Amino acid sequence: MEKPLGICIGEPTTREVEFVSSKRVQLGDYVEIEHENGRVLAFVREIKRVNRTFAEDLEPDEAEKLKRLTGSSSFFRGKLSLLGNPDRRMEIPRVPPEPGTYIYPASAETLKKVFGRDDGTKIHLGHLLTRPDIDVFIDVDSIVSRHLAVLAVTGGGKSNTVSVILEELLRKNGTVLVFDMHGEYVNFDLQVNGKPAVNSINLTLNPLKLSYHEFRLFANVDDSAYIQDRYLRKAFKEAVEGYRRGDYEADEFWGVLLGMLRSWTDPEAFPEYKEDRKSITGVINKVEDMQELYAELFDLHQSTIVEQIEFGRLNVIDLSHVDERIADIVVSHVLRNVLEARKKFVREREGGLPFPLLTVLEEAHILASSTINTKSRYWISRIAREGRKFGLGLCLVTQRPKALDSNALSQANNMIILRLVEPGDQRHVQQASESLSSDLVEQLPSLNVGEALVMGTMIPVPALVKVKLARAKRSGNDISAVREWQSFKKDKEKTMKELDDYLGF
Numbered sequence: 001m002e003k004p005l006g007i008c009i010g011e012p013t014t015r016e017v018e019f020v021s022s023k024r025v026q027l028g029d030y031v032e033i034e035h036e037n038g039r040v041l042a043f044v045r046e047i048k049r050v051n052r053t054f055a056e057d058l059e060p061d062e063a064e065k066l067k068r069l070t071g072s073s074s075f076f077r078g079k080l081s082l083l084g085n086p087d088r089r090m091e092i093p094r095v096p097p098e099p100g101t102y103i104y105p106a107s108a109e110t111l112k113k114v115f116g117r118d119d120g121t122k123i124h125l126g127h128l129l130t131r132p133d134i135d136v137f138i139d140v141d142s143i144v145s146r147h148l149a150v151l152a153v154t155g156g157g158k159s160n161t162v163s164v165i166l167e168e169l170l171r172k173n174g175t176v177l178v179f180d181m182h183g184e185y186v187n188f189d190l191q192v193n194g195k196p197a198v199n200s201i202n203l204t205l206n207p208l209k210l211s212y213h214e215f216r217l218f219a220n221v222d223d224s225a226y227i228q229d230r231y232l233r234k235a236f237k238e239a240v241e242g243y244r245r246g247d248y249e250a251d252e253f254w255g256v257l258l259g260m261l262r263s264w265t266d267p268e269a270f271p272e273y274k275e276d277r278k279s280i281t282g283v284i285n286k287v288e289d290m291q292e293l294y295a296e297l298f299d300l301h302q303s304t305i306v307e308q309i310e311f312g313r314l315n316v317i318d319l320s321h322v323d324e325r326i327a328d329i330v331v332s333h334v335l336r337n338v339l340e341a342r343k344k345f346v347r348e349r350e351g352g353l354p355f356p357l358l359t360v361l362e363e364a365h366i367l368a369s370s371t372i373n374t375k376s377r378y379w380i381s382r383i384a385r386e387g388r389k390f391g392l393g394l395c396l397v398t399q400r401p402k403a404l405d406s407n408a409l410s411q412a413n414n415m416i417i418l419r420l421v422e423p424g425d426q427r428h429v430q431q432a433s434e435s436l437s438s439d440l441v442e443q444l445p446s447l448n449v450g451e452a453l454v455m456g457t458m459i460p461v462p463a464l465v466k467v468k469l470a471r472a473k474r475s476g477n478d479i480s481a482v483r484e485w486q487s488f489k490k491d492k493e494k495t496m497k498e499l500d501d502y503l504g505f
């Protein structure tokens with residue numbers, strides 16, 4: 001018979017039980033409690049070391065049991081969250097355990113039953129922090145339909161965690177779209193089915209396929225400049241309609257647009273626009289500026305970005321060379337289009353995007369800011385709300401949870417929280433997630449790199465996990481100054497030596 005670890009004390013509820021133990025117990029450990037219908041799994045959510053004298057407030061029979069278990073002069077006292085009965089689909093018992101009930105260390109068999117099953121839809125993330133023998137799997141369907149937030153300080157292991165998930169997803173024919181803010185994923189060195197996984201998507205936009213709203217942002221016409229707005233809208237709509245009717249070739253778009261605007265400044269041809277000539281000239285200047293400024297971004301023959309997304313691959317849009325304003329327009333344009341494309345396919349069963357998609361947004365606090373009303377924020381929250389009906393998932397990654405739109409964050413039903421130091425960030429995360437106890441939040445600063453609190457619908461019960469190291473190399477890891485100095489010195493010495501040899505010294 002295995003030896004008990006400790007006993008329940010105090011006034012247990014069906015959710016929470018106080019316990020004492022003479023053996024070493026760690027935060028995040030799992031224990032089993034004897035209960036009416038078999039054993040219940042529980043999670044150590046709070047633990048402190050106390051002196052034996054504390055035993056004075058125990059009931060006599062509790063103290064008696066404890067005496068039998070205890071050999072040392074101090075023991076552990078803490079709180080357990082009851083997680084449920086592993087043999088009954090984690091059902092939580094309706095009756096609290098009795099005080100005095102023994103608790104046992106959770107068996108490997110039980111933990112494997114809970115965390116270690118891959119029924120085909122799960123991927124391997126790492127192992128339990130306190131139990132390296134127990135592998136942890138997370139559910140892919142849940143990530144795609146209920147979204148995921150990956151939060152940590154810089155260097156906490158966010159990108160590695162995302163890489164692990166992407167690698168495993170790709171092995172399951174998963175299709176992913178990454179908005180690569182730092183150019184980290186473009187060189188993701190992974191083969192799937194004998195082919196490089198990365199499909200690098202051309203960051204060029206076709207002005208003919210932009211919405212008027214997006215076009216206006218590039219033209220830098222403010223919506224308060226309503227006269228300019230009116231003429232630009234009219235010219236853009238007529239130019240796009242003309243193209244669709246086949247009136248002219250794609251290459252002629254700018255000429256058609258500007259020609260139309262210029263013609264409106266002719267008082268004889270358009271006396272009704274006479275008063276607005278100044279504004280129309282302003283629009284012409286802005287369109288000319290836009291054409292010059294974004295010459296490399298615009299391509300009148302480009303298919304839409306959605307058409308470039310390939311099934312079973314890591315589709316990457318490299319945004320490392322554009323500023324935040326452009327990144328915002330690009331991201332919102334793409335998100336709007338993937339949402340529409342998925343809706344179309346799901347409703348009509350043809351056209352659109354014929355497979356589910358996970359989109360990954362690094363630096364999510366810039367795109368979905370809690371303070372700045374970005375265009376992307378609107379589409380991120382639309383997808384956060386509607387995505388699950390259309391198989392469109394969001395993975396939001398940020399080192400500044402506090403600056404992330406709380407709406408988007410609270411729609412992420414899954415969270416992987418690595419090291420988080422700032423109290424403001426911790427509070428923000430806690431507010432967004434009902435199930436995050438303040439004791440666990442207090443642990444977040446002491447997590448090491450790659451150690452994470454994993455919770456949400458993707459995992460049967462919350463867990464502290466050591467995330468494994470991704471196999472594929474990303475670029476954008478920290479530069480080692482010392483190594484680079486050394487190799488620079490070596491190169492320099494080599495050159496000097498060659499020079500000396502040549503000169504015959």
Ligand SMILES: Nc1ncnc2c1ncn2[C@@H]1O[C@H](COP(=O)(O)OP(=O)(O)O)[C@@H](O)[C@H]1O
Nearest residue numbers: 154155156157158159160449450467468469477
């Ligand atoms: N799970 C892990 N196990 C071991 N080392 C890790 C782990 N996660 C990250 N690291 C190390 O920490 C460094 C920073 O991780 P990264 O994922 O780039 O952090 P972040 O994206 O949060 O800034 C990586 O280069 C890697 O060496």
Ligand SMILES: [Mg+2]
Nearest residue numbers: 155158159160
């Ligand atoms: Mg990173």
